[in-house]
Amino acid sequence: MGSRYLGRKLGQAVMTIFAIVILNFVLFRMMPGSPERLLHNPHLGQEQLDALRTRWGLDKPLIPDQLIAYLGATATGDLGVSIKFQNRPAIDVISDFLWPTVLLIGLGEIVAILVGLTVGAYAGWKRGGAVDRVGTGASLILYSMPYFVIGMPLIIIFAAGLHWFPTSGMSSVGISRLDFIGQVIDIGKHLVLPLTTVSLGLIGSYSIIMRSAILETRSEDYMTTARAKGLSDGRQLRAHAFPNAMLPMVTIIAINLGYVVAGAITAEVVFNWPGLGSLTVLALQERDYPVLQATFLLLSVAVVIANLVADLLYGFLDPRVRA
Amino acid sequence: MTAIAVSRTSVRREAWRLRLRGARGFVRQFSRRRDGVIGLLILAVFALLAIAPGLFVGSLETATTATGLQLDPPSSAHILGTDELGRDMLNLTLHGARISMTIGFLATIITVVFGAVIGIVAGYVGGRTDALLMRLTDFFLVLPTFVLAIILAPIILDLIGTDAEFVGIKATLLVIVIVIGMTSWATTARIIRSQVLSVKERMFVDRARVIGAGPGRIMRRHVFPNVVNLIVAQTVLTFATAVFTETTLSFIGLGDPFQPSWGEILNAAQGTGAPGLGAWWYIAPPAACVVLVVLAFTLVGNALDDVLNPKVRTRR
Numbered sequence: 001m002g003s004r005y006l007g008r009k010l011g012q013a014v015m016t017i018f019a020i021v022i023l024n025f026v027l028f029r030m031m032p033g034s035p036e037r038l039l040h041n042p043h044l045g046q047e048q049l050d051a052l053r054t055r056w057g058l059d060k061p062l063i064p065d066q067l068i069a070y071l072g073a074t075a076t077g078d079l080g081v082s083i084k085f086q087n088r089p090a091i092d093v094i095s096d097f098l099w100p101t102v103l104l105i106g107l108g109e110i111v112a113i114l115v116g117l118t119v120g121a122y123a124g125w126k127r128g129g130a131v132d133r134v135g136t137g138a139s140l141i142l143y144s145m146p147y148f149v150i151g152m153p154l155i156i157i158f159a160a161g162l163h164w165f166p167t168s169g170m171s172s173v174g175i176s177r178l179d180f181i182g183q184v185i186d187i188g189k190h191l192v193l194p195l196t197t198v199s200l201g202l203i204g205s206y207s208i209i210m211r212s213a214i215l216e217t218r219s220e221d222y223m224t225t226a227r228a229k230g231l232s233d234g235r236q237l238r239a240h241a242f243p244n245a246m247l248p249m250v251t252i253i254a255i256n257l258g259y260v261v262a263g264a265i266t267a268e269v270v271f272n273w274p275g276l277g278s279l280t281v282l283a284l285q286e287r288d289y290p291v292l293q294a295t296f297l298l299l300s301v302a303v304v305i306a307n308l309v310a311d312l313l314y315g316f317l318d319p320r321v322r323a
Numbered sequence: 324m325t326a327i328a329v330s331r332t333s334v335r336r337e338a339w340r341l342r343l344r345g346a347r348g349f350v351r352q353f354s355r356r357r358d359g360v361i362g363l364l365i366l367a368v369f370a371l372l373a374i375a376p377g378l379f380v381g382s383l384e385t386a387t388t389a390t391g392l393q394l395d396p397p398s399s400a401h402i403l404g405t406d407e408l409g410r411d412m413l414n415l416t417l418h419g420a421r422i423s424m425t426i427g428f429l430a431t432i433i434t435v436v437f438g439a440v441i442g443i444v445a446g447y448v449g450g451r452t453d454a455l456l457m458r459l460t461d462f463f464l465v466l467p468t469f470v471l472a473i474i475l476a477p478i479i480l481d482l483i484g485t486d487a488e489f490v491g492i493k494a495t496l497l498v499i500v501i502v503i504g505m506t507s508w509a510t511t512a513r514i515i516r517s518q519v520l521s522v523k524e525r526m527f528v529d530r531a532r533v534i535g536a537g538p539g540r541i542m543r544r545h546v547f548p549n550v551v552n553l554i555v556a557q558t559v560l561t562f563a564t565a566v567f568t569e570t571t572l573s574f575i576g577l578g579d580p581f582q583p584s585w586g587e588i589l590n591a592a593q594g595t596g597a598p599g600l601g602a603w604w605y606i607a608p609p610a611a612c613v614v615l616v617v618l619a620f621t622l623v624g625n626a627l628d629d630v631l632n633p634k635v636r637t638r639r
Binding site for chain 2 (some may be wrong): 016019020027031140143144145149153155156257266269289292296299303304
């Protein structure tokens with residue numbers, strides 16, 4: 001891969017992350033209840049105020065001193081102290097809630113990519129056929145549903161009605177007494193409905209976009225060649241249309257990640273899934289700004305890195321964009 | 324060479340005739356799109372409900388004016404059942420239409436105006452301005468804007484004050500409008516800009532510049548009318564996402580319990596534990612409305628986009 005392409009994409013990602021950190025700095029100064037506001041307390045004497053200002057570093061100018069102090073703290077992983085969780089560092093709180101979200105979004109993406117791309121490819125390939133009509137109709141409806149609107153009926157039917165799966169949480173009470181296999185089964189049972197929710201939410205948009213990407217390839221010259229060579233219908237789709245339609249999907253899946261995060265937040269709330277989404281909503285209710293900000297920082301950086309990976313992957317898969 | 328005397332009125336009449344013909348052609352083409360027409364019918368019903376919910380179900384029921392038992396399943400007295408305070412679900416849902424649609428509408432206006440101005444300026448002015456604005460746009464496209472919206476909400480509430488009110492909408496909901504506007508203009512800006520880039524290379528823009536029109540005038544009188552089709556289609560599609568985002572933000576607790584939108588009703592349902600209790604009637608009406616409205620706007624928006632921007636259509 002061209003080193004110029006690599007360098008440019010890396011540079012862009014670093015700039016974006018830097019901008020996110022700066023945005024976080026600015027937002028932090030504007031938050032109601034920040035130290036700046038506390039200083040307006042009329043019961044504090046001038047001496048105490050000055051002492052507090054010096055202690056918090058507020059006696060120094062906002063730029064550059066405070067900004068540099070903030071950048072330094074952020075770089076060393078000091079993201080402030082949680083208000084809700086007994087003054088634990090925000091970064092520790094977040095890492096407790098990180099893995100359930102990674103599990104949910106990761107598996108959800110895999111299922112959605114497999115199902116969504118397959119449905120979309122067949123719908124686009126046999127345009128106007130049964131798969132296209134049912135699949136595209138269902139995709140449009142799913143695309144119009146917020147994740148929690150998908151999740152709530154699932155709870156009503158499969159948890160409250162049929163009792164097949166638990167209604168909420170990630171594990172049963174007393175899971176630690178089970179052996180390893182028992183624990184996996186227990187978490188798996190809790191995972192089924194949230195995972196279905198996230199996957200269904202994603203399948204709609206993936207299959208719609210894949211369908212138009214496949215339609216796009218059909219008028220290309222290489223498809224005419226494939227037909228002229230006498231390849232079977234299935235081989236034309238699998239070996240020629242599908243790989244080419246996959247190219248734009250790589251970028252779209254990465255860009256989409258920002259929205260998946262939003263969707264996963266509401267899905268986690270519906271199922272009481274102990275991940276970053278539930279944490280975000282809890283922090284919002286408790287006005288725990290340090291945790292809220294740390295979550296925003298972590299999620300934004302994760303999305304930027306995912307986009308960088310997609311760009312590099314795209315450059316690797318399609319030599320034309322490396323120029 | 325004979326000079327043809329053209330009176331001002333005849334030019335105007337001719338312009339109107341052309342416009343009318345264009346409108347007729349548009350109506351004919353749009354009415355052929357079955358999905359678009361169905362979407363439009365759904366929207367007409369919801370628009371009626373949003374304008375005058377009181378005509379159908381009386382004024383919004385509160386905890387003190389509740390008419391039924393608590394969390395009562397559908398019956399002849401309450402055909403959609405009641406919530407945990409005994410309020411009639413039909414009443415709540417129809418009044419929710421007004422709040423959801425109004426917030427969606429205001430948020431859409433902010434988003435599209437912001438996106439269109441940035442798109443047109445970036446595309447027409449070009450150079451450093453373009454590079455700077457597009458960097459900003461890309462930044463907002465990549466960012467998980469939903470989480471940013473959650474962080475911005477308390478800041479904006481602090482800035483506008485809790486007493487602010489606009490067309491009967493209280494501060495909490497105004498915050499949602501502003502937050503949606505601030506975080507979702509980027510897509511519109513990108514789409515408009517790419518169209519402006521091709522419009523500004525056309526001959527009439529050069530002609531306008533040659534006879535001395537300034538950039539502001541060219542953007543308003545020559546570039547804008549040529550991207551207005553795109554803006555219309557984009558507005559309808561933005562409406563869909565605005566209602567979607569409003570529902571989601573209200574659901575996680577940024578709504579106003581005293582002005583319940585559909586998302587706020589669903590938030591209350593979640594808070595009561597309605598899904599686990601199997602109280603489907605508390606969830607189905609607002610949820611169905613959200614899905615129907617978002618779907619309808621998407622269908623109409625796609626149909627409009629195909630009819631108004633034929634390039635998309637001929638490519639296939």
